[in-house]
Amino acid sequence: xxxxxxxxxxxxxxxxxxxxxxxxxxxxxxxxxxxxxxxxxxxxxxxxxxxxxxxxxxxxxxxxxxxxxxxxxxxxxxxxxxxxxxx
Numbered sequence: 369x370x371x372x373x374x375x376x377x378x379x380x381x382x383x384x385x386x387x388x389x390x391x392x393x394x395x396x397x398x399x400x401x402x403x404x405x406x407x408x409x410x411x412x413x414x415x416x417x418x419x420x421x422x423x424x425x426x427x428x429x430x431x432x433x434x435x436x437x438x439x440x441x442x443x444x445x446x447x448x449x450x451x452x453x454x455x
Contacts, residue, residue, distance in 0.1 A: 431437035 428437065
């Protein structure tokens with residue numbers, strides 16, 4: 369093994385650290401950006417509640433609050449059976 373002495377030209381223990389800092393500074397100057405595609409915008413529009421559906425839900429809420437809402441137990445049970453049998 370041959371030792372060249374302290375004036376070895378290819379020896380710099382801080383070179384990797386300096387390079388990492390420079391790379392980080394370059395990336396830090398970039399700003400985050402968000403772009404929403406046209407498809408995503410259409411999906412957001414389609415999530416808006418239809419007025420007829422909103423009226424139907426409000427009607428059910430009012431019936432529940434007033435105590436007039438009646439539950440059809442047989443229909444509920446049938447829907448549960450259909451749901452769990454299809455999975």
